[in-house]
Structures are given as C-alpha cells and as structure tokens.
Amino acid sequence: MRLRSIVIGAVIALVFIALGGIAWTWRSAIAPISAGGAAINDHQIISRGADLAAIGGCGTCHTADAGKPLAGGLPLPTPFGTIFSTNITPDAETGIGTWSEAAFQRSMREGVDREGRHLYPAFPYDHFTRATDDDIRAVYAFLMSQPAIRNVAPSDDLVFPLNFRPLVAGWKVLFLDRGPLQPDASKSAEWNRGQYLADGLGHCGACHTPRNDLGAEKKDSVFAGGSAEGWDAPALDAAAAPKWTANQLTEYLATGWHPSHGAAAGPMADVVNNLKHASAADVRAIAIYIASFSSQSESVTAPARENRIPTASAETVALYNGSCAQCHREANDVGPSKALPLSRSSSLRRAAPTNTVRVVLSGIQAYRGAGGPYMPAFDGMLSDQQIAAVVDYARARHTNQPPWVGIQDEITKARQGVAQ
Ligand code: HEC
Ligand code: HEC
Ligand code: HEC
Known part of the structure; x- marks a missing residue:
C-alpha cells in the first residue's frame, strides 16, 4: 500500500x-x-x-x-x-x-x-x-x-x-546526465580508468546505489547499498562491513571469492563472470576506484561475535548439522568448496534475511568447474518450513543479532521472483 x-x-x-x-x-x-x-x-x-x-x-x-x-x-x-x-x-x-x-x-x-x-x-x-x-x-x-x-x-x-x-x-x-565521463585530474590514471568502467559500462551503481521514489539513483548516496532482482546489493562505501582493500576487491572481482568476505552470489555472480572478459589491469582499476569509497587501509577479518543461545528444535539442529555444517565449519578455517565459517557471514548479520534466504534457496553454482566456491541449491531439497527454521537457527548460532521476522514471507517472494 x-x-x-x-x-x-x-x-x-x-x-x-x-x-x-x-x-x-x-x-x-x-x-x-x-x-x-x-x-x-x-x-x-x-x-x-x-x-x-x-x-x-x-x-x-x-x-x-x-x-x-x-x-x-x-x-x-x-x-x-x-x-x-x-x-x-x-x-x-x-x-x-x-x-x-x-x-x-x-x-x-x-x-x-x-x-x-x-x-x-x-x-x-x-x-x-x-x-x-x-x-x-x-x-x-x-x-x-x-x-x-x-x-x-x-x-x-x-x-x-x-x-x-x-x-x-x-x-x-x-x-539523466548525458555524455562521456570527464576524468578527475586530481586522481591517478588507474583510479580514473576504474571510475570509467565502474560508473560507465560496468554500471555498479545500478545495483549498489539506493534509488529514490522515481527509481533514479540518489546522487548523494553513491554506493550506499541498493537492490537487484530481490537481493540486497550491500554498501560499498564507508558503511561497508567489513570494509574492503583494493587487493581484497581485486581478488573478489577476479575469482568471485575472498577468504574474509565470502563468495559473489546471485546477480553478483553474473557480474564476476562477466568481468572475466576484462583485463587484469582493468579489474584492478575497478577495485582501486571502489576501494577509495570504503577506504580501508589494511586487511581486516570480521571480529568474532558472541552468539545468542539458539532455541531450536532437535530436528532443526540435526538438519543444520546434516545440511550445512559439513561445509560451514565452526573453527576459523575454510571448509570444503571454499565455504567459510558462518560467523564471518555478512548476509547473516544484515537487518533483513533477503540474501541469506536467497543464497540458501539458489546456492552458488556460478564457478563450478573452475574450482571456485560451490553451494548446493536447497530449494528442491528442503521445504519452506525447513529453510525458515535452518535460517533462523543459523542466525542465532552465528551472530548476536535479534531474530529475523518475516523469513517465511521472504522465502515466498524469492520463490516467486518478486522484487522488494
Ligand atoms: C540491467 C539489465 C540490462 C542491461 C545490463 C543491459 N540492458 Fe539493454 N535493455 C534492457 C531493457 C529492460 C531494455 C528494454 C527497455 C524498454 O523496453 O524501454 C533494454 C533495451 C536495450 C536497447 C533498445 C532495443 C530496442 O529494440 O528498443 C538496446 C539497443 C540495448 N538495450 C542495448 C544494450 C547493450 C548494448 C547493453 C550492454 C552494454 C545492454 N543493453 C545492457 C536491460 C538491460
Ligand atoms: C546486477 C546488480 C549488480 C551489479 C551490476 C553489481 N553488483 Fe555487486 N553485488 C550485487 C549483489 C546482489 C550483491 C550481494 C550478493 C553477494 O554478496 O554475493 C553484490 C555484492 C558485491 C560485493 C560484496 C559486498 C559485500 O560486502 O559482501 C562487492 C564488493 C560488489 N558487489 C562489487 C561490485 C562492483 C565493483 C560492481 C561493478 C563492476 C558491481 N558490484 C556490480 C549486485 C550487483
Ligand atoms: C557444499 C558446501 C556447502 C553447503 C552444504 C552449504 N554451503 Fe553455504 N556456502 C558455501 C560456500 C562455498 C559459500 C560461499 C563462501 C562463504 O561465504 O562461505 C556459502 C555461502 C553461504 C552463505 C552466504 C555467506 C555470506 O554472507 O556471503 C550463507 C548464509 C550460507 N552459505 C548458508 C548455508 C546454510 C544455511 C546451509 C545449509 C542449509 C549451507 N550454507 C550449506 C558452501 C556450502
């Protein structure tokens, strides 16, 4: 309404x-x-x-x-x-x-x-x-x-x-502000090349910049976080958590995975696959440009968090242990298929269950065959109730954030492919 x-x-x-x-x-x-x-x-x-x-x-x-x-x-x-x-x-x-x-x-x-x-x-x-x-x-x-x-x-x-x-x-x-981009003389040639690709053909802001009521990107909130095909496209500016360095971004954009950030899923997996056609120098230029917004000078890993005490049924715990825990390990190491401990997941910590629900439903298959991250799609394996229970449990087990409301609605929307 x-x-x-x-x-x-x-x-x-x-x-x-x-x-x-x-x-x-x-x-x-x-x-x-x-x-x-x-x-x-x-x-x-x-x-x-x-x-x-x-x-x-x-x-x-x-x-x-x-x-x-x-x-x-x-x-x-x-x-x-x-x-x-x-x-x-x-x-x-x-x-x-x-x-x-x-x-x-x-x-x-x-x-x-x-x-x-x-x-x-x-x-x-x-x-x-x-x-x-x-x-x-x-x-x-x-x-x-x-x-x-x-x-x-x-x-x-x-x-x-x-x-x-x-x-x-x-x-x-x-x-609509028409015409080719003018370079910024105060910045390096690499940064300008990155801006040219990211703001131009790469259209990173189309997903990562919030839009106003008329569907235009907000010019004063560049990269503050937007949405794409029902997914949340996270902030890439100073509010990015955890923040990015240019090196981390280069690896993430080139391979679809970084040990302290996880994998590119959903619409971002397509972006990374498309970037395989960009030269290494161009990917690095994009990374340098984007990293200049979140300006993190050194590598950080997400801090360990105290989790809430989950109140899940024995059935849900068994489901989690059987379906998720063999890849997403508790210890601070990388599990099979490049899965990270879920205590590092930024999706699980977000205000809304949007991306977690979608990644569980659709998994990550974009890099199959290339030795990249792989997660199966659970949409055909688990019922909506099971997915809702396991998502709720994963959030309680791995974050200190309050329980999500509306997980079930989000699952319905994701299954129907509805935006917002
Ligand atoms: C985010 C999705 C998206 C991307 C990316 C995209 N397009 Fe499109 N494009 C559309 C949609 C949707 C329309 C139809 C718009 C309309 O009906 O008003 C369209 C329309 C067009 C049209 C007009 C065609 C006609 O018959 O009227 C051209 C030309 C076009 N796109 C070229 C491109 C090129 C070239 C690229 C890559 C550089 C590209 N598009 C990338 C979504 C996209
Ligand atoms: C079609 C929409 C779309 C476009 C275009 C897009 N992204 Fe994304 N991006 C997303 C979505 C959705 C996510 C969240 C999914 C995920 O994290 O796997 C994401 C995630 C990311 C992340 C990880 C953020 C985090 O904190 O986990 C980075 C970095 C990123 N995008 C950079 C870029 C860059 C650079 C470009 C332009 C070259 C770009 N994106 C273009 C939709 C898009
Ligand atoms: C075959 C191994 C595998 C299984 C099984 C698996 N995952 Fe994953 N999952 C991955 C990989 C690989 C990624 C991408 C790297 C990362 O972020 O851990 C991922 C990513 C995620 C993410 C996104 C993390 C983020 O913030 O980017 C969530 C949430 C997630 N998985 C939850 C689950 C849940 C819940 C289950 C069980 C229902 C599950 N996974 C089962 C391999 C797996």
Whole structure:
C-alpha cells in the first residue's frame, strides 16, 4: 500500500514534468538501414566490443534462453512492475538489424530507440552514456557481428500510468546526465580508468546505489547499498562491513571469492563472470576506484561475535548439522568448496534475511568447474518450513543479532521472483 501511494504521488508529479519534458526531449526516428549493412569488419574492434559488452552485462540482461543469446525476453522485476529486455541481435524485424550506428549511439547515450521512443531506465543507459563514442562503436560492431535471431520479447507489465512511455522523458529531464565521463585530474590514471568502467559500462551503481521514489539513483548516496532482482546489493562505501582493500576487491572481482568476505552470489555472480572478459589491469582499476569509497587501509577479518543461545528444535539442529555444517565449519578455517565459517557471514548479520534466504534457496553454482566456491541449491531439497527454521537457527548460532521476522514471507517472494 505504502509503495502504491508513493508511486501515485510520484506519477502525478511526473505527468507534469513529462509534459514539459516531452517538448524538451522529443526525438525523431532515425532512418532504418538495410539489414547487414552495418557490419564493421574489423576483427580487433569486434573482439574489444565483445569484452566491453561483457563488462556491460548486455548478455546477462538480454538473454532469457541460453540457446538464443542476446535475443531478449528476460523479465526484470522492478518495484513498478515487470519489464522485459529486448532483442539486440541484428535481426531486421525483431532485433536491431536496421539500426545505424548513429541510432545505437543515441540509444546508449539517451535511452531512445531507433524510432524515437523513450526507453525505460531498466536499461542502464544512465551509466552507458558515460562510455566513449569509440567504446560504444565497438559494442555496436560486436552486436552486429552476432547471429540474427528472430524473437519477440513479451510486453511489459507496468503499473498504470508508467506504461505510458513518454513519461520517461520527464524522468530524463530530472535524472539523466548525458555524455562521456570527464576524468578527475586530481586522481591517478588507474583510479580514473576504474571510475570509467565502474560508473560507465560496468554500471555498479545500478545495483549498489539506493534509488529514490522515481527509481533514479540518489546522487548523494553513491554506493550506499541498493537492490537487484530481490537481493540486497550491500554498501560499498564507508558503511561497508567489513570494509574492503583494493587487493581484497581485486581478488573478489577476479575469482568471485575472498577468504574474509565470502563468495559473489546471485546477480553478483553474473557480474564476476562477466568481468572475466576484462583485463587484469582493468579489474584492478575497478577495485582501486571502489576501494577509495570504503577506504580501508589494511586487511581486516570480521571480529568474532558472541552468539545468542539458539532455541531450536532437535530436528532443526540435526538438519543444520546434516545440511550445512559439513561445509560451514565452526573453527576459523575454510571448509570444503571454499565455504567459510558462518560467523564471518555478512548476509547473516544484515537487518533483513533477503540474501541469506536467497543464497540458501539458489546456492552458488556460478564457478563450478573452475574450482571456485560451490553451494548446493536447497530449494528442491528442503521445504519452506525447513529453510525458515535452518535460517533462523543459523542466525542465532552465528551472530548476536535479534531474530529475523518475516523469513517465511521472504522465502515466498524469492520463490516467486518478486522484487522488494
Ligand atoms: C540491467 C539489465 C540490462 C542491461 C545490463 C543491459 N540492458 Fe539493454 N535493455 C534492457 C531493457 C529492460 C531494455 C528494454 C527497455 C524498454 O523496453 O524501454 C533494454 C533495451 C536495450 C536497447 C533498445 C532495443 C530496442 O529494440 O528498443 C538496446 C539497443 C540495448 N538495450 C542495448 C544494450 C547493450 C548494448 C547493453 C550492454 C552494454 C545492454 N543493453 C545492457 C536491460 C538491460
Ligand atoms: C546486477 C546488480 C549488480 C551489479 C551490476 C553489481 N553488483 Fe555487486 N553485488 C550485487 C549483489 C546482489 C550483491 C550481494 C550478493 C553477494 O554478496 O554475493 C553484490 C555484492 C558485491 C560485493 C560484496 C559486498 C559485500 O560486502 O559482501 C562487492 C564488493 C560488489 N558487489 C562489487 C561490485 C562492483 C565493483 C560492481 C561493478 C563492476 C558491481 N558490484 C556490480 C549486485 C550487483
Ligand atoms: C557444499 C558446501 C556447502 C553447503 C552444504 C552449504 N554451503 Fe553455504 N556456502 C558455501 C560456500 C562455498 C559459500 C560461499 C563462501 C562463504 O561465504 O562461505 C556459502 C555461502 C553461504 C552463505 C552466504 C555467506 C555470506 O554472507 O556471503 C550463507 C548464509 C550460507 N552459505 C548458508 C548455508 C546454510 C544455511 C546451509 C545449509 C542449509 C549451507 N550454507 C550449506 C558452501 C556450502
């Protein structure tokens, strides 16, 4: 209910802004080109574009069916309803095969499609606009070199009247700061490279920065913690706990795991997998930039905590010992599959059970085969009641935090794939 009234208030404001905005931000169609006419046959540009597209997560959001890469149709749950990603293969009818490079550049900078329609910022063009013309061109060259796949994305399911696209014009007037990023001369070249990748194509803030009621990132709370696909994306600024050093971040971003921070799970696992396409120097640059927000100069491990006395049934204790304890050991060492003692878990200490519930349901499989962290998905193995009991018990056993309320609701939401 609360969300609805905020949305309605926000929407009335938006309608007015949009009326002005439409006048300001009207965009005309860019003439179609003939399919195949856009090929940039420079192998070097295409392969750089492939790496940049990976850093930008294009394939993660634009692929619903692994057999149809980049052909769109992935549902993205947002607080305003569900938006589906579109087909960005060079198919002339259902993809972007008739888009000239100019039309593509405009979509990445201004969030407008070839025909001049405003696109929703679920497509993170508020970040992509920071990329250079050359980098956007390389991504275009890569996309146009991919197989054309026919696929029509389902229609969006947004709350009225956000399903009226011209409203997005108003949003842009308020929140879209267009154009490539300007380097900060007072910072090192590495830091600037990191900022370019993290704030631009990497769009780290899209998940890690909180958003206002109109769904725009709060400019005064960069990296203060946000959300993504129902998961909490933790703070990366001074409030990060435990704080990060550049070395720790480099290892975490490169491998998906760090002994004092654990593994990248959920949407972050995709990010880390995509970063395999970035050079080691670029991953380090991102780490240096991000670490400058939490500014921890030396390595820390989470302090040991006194736990509450758990009041669980013998059944729950047995379930925990049988399902969890063989990997998550009590002693301060790394268990099988790179599992850490849960007393070090930041998810278990958070105010809400959001991430713990999701990691137990979906596990961590992203690094399988690469010798990385592995945790099985318990969604098919345990009932909702068992998961709720074991999560409640794990929190009591390994932290001094008060019991969570609403674990059961969170499990239901996670199973339904609902955001917020
Ligand atoms: C967080 C998810 C997400 C990521 C990451 C993402 N997109 Fe998208 N993109 C979307 C969504 C959702 C839409 C549809 C927006 C709409 O319908 O208004 C979209 C639309 C587009 C469009 C407009 C297509 C059309 O037919 O109108 C283009 C072009 C595009 N994206 C390119 C890219 C490229 C290139 C990348 C990587 C650099 C990328 N996207 C990364 C979610 C994403
Ligand atoms: C699609 C959303 C999304 C994007 C984009 C994203 N993250 Fe994350 N990130 C998350 C989520 C969700 C988590 C929490 C899950 C976890 O800890 O495994 C997370 C966790 C992290 C953590 C661990 C935080 C902690 O305290 O445990 C770091 C560090 C991090 N992200 C850095 C980055 C950087 C750097 C980028 C950009 C290159 C980035 N993230 C982009 C969603 C995202
Ligand atoms: C096969 C080994 C394995 C089993 C079994 C297992 N886990 Fe994990 N779990 C991992 C690994 C590996 C990670 C990632 C590294 C880390 O944070 O410990 C992880 C991460 C977690 C996290 C996130 C920690 C954080 O803050 O990032 C939680 C919470 C968790 N596991 C709880 C459980 C619970 C509860 C069970 C039993 C129902 C369980 N695990 C069973 C291997 C396992």
